[in-house]
Amino acid sequence: MPKGKVYLVGAGPGDPKLITVRGLEAIQKADVVVYDRLASPRLLRHLKAGAEKIYVGKLPDRHTLRQEVINQMLVDLALQGKTVTRLKGGDPSIFGRVGEEAELLADHDIRFEIIPGITSAIAVPTYAGIPVTHRDFTSSLAIVTGHECPQKQDSSINWEKLSTATGTLVFLMGVSNLQLICNVLMEQGRDPETPVAIIRWGTTMEQKTVVGTLQTIVELAQHAGMHSPAIIIVGEVVRLRDKLSWFETRPLFGKRVLVTRARSQASELVERIDDLGGESIEFPVIETRVPQDEAKLRSLDEALHSLSRFDWVMFTSVNGVDYFFRRLRELNVDIRTMHKAKVAAVGPKTAESLLDRGIVAEVLPAKFQAEDLLDAVKPQLQPGQQVLLPRADIARKMLPIELRELGLHVTEIDAYETVVVQDYAAEAVELLQSGQIDIVTFTSSSTVTNLLQVLEAAGVEAPVQLLAGIRTVCIGPVTAQTARDAGLQVHQVAAEATIDSMIQALVSE
16 A cells, blocks of 8 residues: 655644645645644634544643654554644644654655644734834844743753843743743843733634733733733833734624624625634535425426516525526526516625626615515516516515515526535534634524524524523524524614625624
8 A cells, every 4th residue: 555645734823814825735635634732623624525633632731642642643644545634733843843743754754744834933923913023122033932941950941041142032832931931031131121921822812912021921911810822922022012913903803703604605704704803603504505306496497498578587685696697507598588677686785796797787775675675666566567586495475475466477486495504513512602602693584593403403402592692693684583583682783784784783792
């Protein structure tokens, strides 16, 4: 059996978006990922189907596996012909023991690649508004392990020279030795008034920063409850934090938001949340797809083959537009057969999706739900007109009922169907139960009902009770009413059924 290959990858300091392109590629191609505590679990979402996950993380008071065992594990997996990605927090070459792992691989003639990562020694201070060098303060930097006790007789660190040799000192994994580190730096000539910052869980929603001096930082850190994982940065550059702090000052910093929207539609909302400093947890509880029922698909095809008979085509969602045109292409139907029809769209995003396909919506309501669409088109409706409604299989019946009462002939077709998905349910349940979700967003009534259904299927006995302490934001009044009917408390309702309005509601939280 040919030997596999091992990728020794730096995962970065915590923010999963700080993974390198090359590192992400190694995750995506791996048969097995061996990962530690400081590598973001969200990176594991990029694994290919069937890939194995092995946790070997270490805690300050406990090692899951000894380093020697991890080294041998990488060898054994590669000898089985597997592509292995060893995922390590930060950069693997900075106190990551990558050299030991690589040496054993080389001893067994196993191909390996070391992929650098963004080290926490630089990224974490930067996220706290502290550049590690600055021409007005210092041009030198030292990165030091904080694990080694300064009082050791055989210390490998020359504390006498280190204390004043560089302008900035960064200690990794040194919180438990904070008092000793400060004492020895002052004893060896560092000014007691030298600024010091301790940053815990840097680059994540849990980031917390405490600033003091060599003389005061120990008491301040104890009062703030600072503990591992954290880094210590010593030097005049710490003074820049008040001016340059950017990560912790964003509107949604510290907020973890559960996004229940279908994955195909979630990207804009997720990006906007991330841009404002929040952390999006994608938990799509619905998925859209082409109707699977043959009778429904046949009805859709019949309507599309007879577009010339319709006076109106009314689109009530972006999905409706997407699946309508997708099926047109599959059937090779010329859109010009719809030349007689006027086109109405429920909102600006739906109208924009139509415009991308060369169709200008003639009717666009001031508010963006079915009731308002009906009010907007009423002046132009005439009894006997033919109306086509390409919608979801679970769409509300209000619009077709009202149109028929006005004397119009309505053809409803399921352009797509919505199904429940349970991917990542275990992760979402764990975050909810541990109180790590601050806000849950609902962008449709189906996301409300399906979230509760998925949670119940995942073993949660009282889903409504689990969500009771979490702020709830809904995209519009219909969705909000569905949430209330289900027993949920609604804290914010977007003024309009748009992502922009949804974001405004989130920020106001």
